[in-house]
Amino acid sequence: MATVELRFSALPEHVRTARLVAAAVARRAGVDEAVLDEVRLAVGEACSRAVGLHQNGGISAPVKVLLIEEEKQFSIEVGDEAPHAAPGGRVPGDGPAEADAETEEDEMGLAVISGLVDDVEVSAGEHGGSIRMRWPTTPPATLLA
Amino acid sequence: MDLSLSTETVGDRTIVRVGGEIDVYTAPKLREQLVELVNDGSFHLVVDMEGVDFLDSTGLGVLVGGLKRVRAHEGSLRLVCNQERILKIFRITGLTKVFPIHTSVEEAVAATD
Incomplete structure (x- = not known):
């Protein structure tokens, strides 16, 4: 199971919330402070893209964000439910x-x-x-240095 | 934090001071401001991004759209930015070659092509 799982309605105003939560969990997981800005930006981009896909496709399902703390690494998975056209195919209803x-x-x-x-x-x-x-994550520094 | 916008005219340049976060939610507000300025005849824009805490690709898209509009009137769009984390986004998307980026408003206002 994900360390933290977030589902939000596919609306632009919730993307900021996803960024804040992702950065907070990443910090706790031991992602370097210098990289947190990148985590925030990358998760924001992924969520904005998912929101756009849901809105354009008229999909009412929420966007799903999984924040997973693993040994020596931290993963974020942003999932959408938009049907993606197979190579060469087209999603019905899309104007060119x-x-x-x-x-x-x-x-x-x-x-x-x-x-x-x-x-x-x-x-x-x-x-x-x-x-x-x-x-990648670094293990938290011990108090007894 | 939401987006804050204010404008000021210096000679033939219009300075747009932007503060806060430019993302998928707030970018339409910036787009409206730029469209309104161009429609009102301001074709030489200086966008001061020193107060911007966050910028994503939606924000970049709005700036590119603004540039396209002023260029249609032989105008210019210059940016003021000293923040490394914001500059990085312009670099990885190759947009440092598209926008003149200045270190101060004064420098941007004085600049000519």
Whole structure:
């Protein structure tokens, strides 16, 4: 089970909440202070993208964020429920012009994520997609140094 | 923290001071401000980002949109930013080549192409 799991309605105003929660859990998990800004930005980008996908697809399901503390690493997985077209296929109802504009925004967000995070996996399928990002953690310093 | 916006005119330049967080929720407010300025005939904009705590790709998109609008009127859009964490986002997206980025409002106002 995730250390912290967050589900929020696909609305832009909740993305900030997801950023704050993710940064707080990452700090506690031992992610370096210098990297927390990147965690905050990357999770914000992933959530903004998911909100956009849900809103454009008329999907009422919430966006899901899993914050997972593991040995020596911290992972964040942002999941959406938007059906992603198979290569060569198209999602029914998408106008070509609209799809282009959406794709551009989508790509800018993904460009920022891949520029920031070394360990990132993007997956997409018929029933939704996810972005999984990982950062190394350092064990908390002991009080008896 | 929400987004704060204020404008000031210096000669033919309009300074837009932005404070707070520019993200998917607040970026439309910045977009409206830039569109309104261009519609009112301000084509030389200086966006002061020293008070910005957070910027994401939605915010970058709004700035690129603003640049496109002022360029249609042979105008300019300059940024003022000294914060490393904000500059980093411009660097990883290659936008440092697109926007003139200055270290102070005075420098941006004095700059010519």
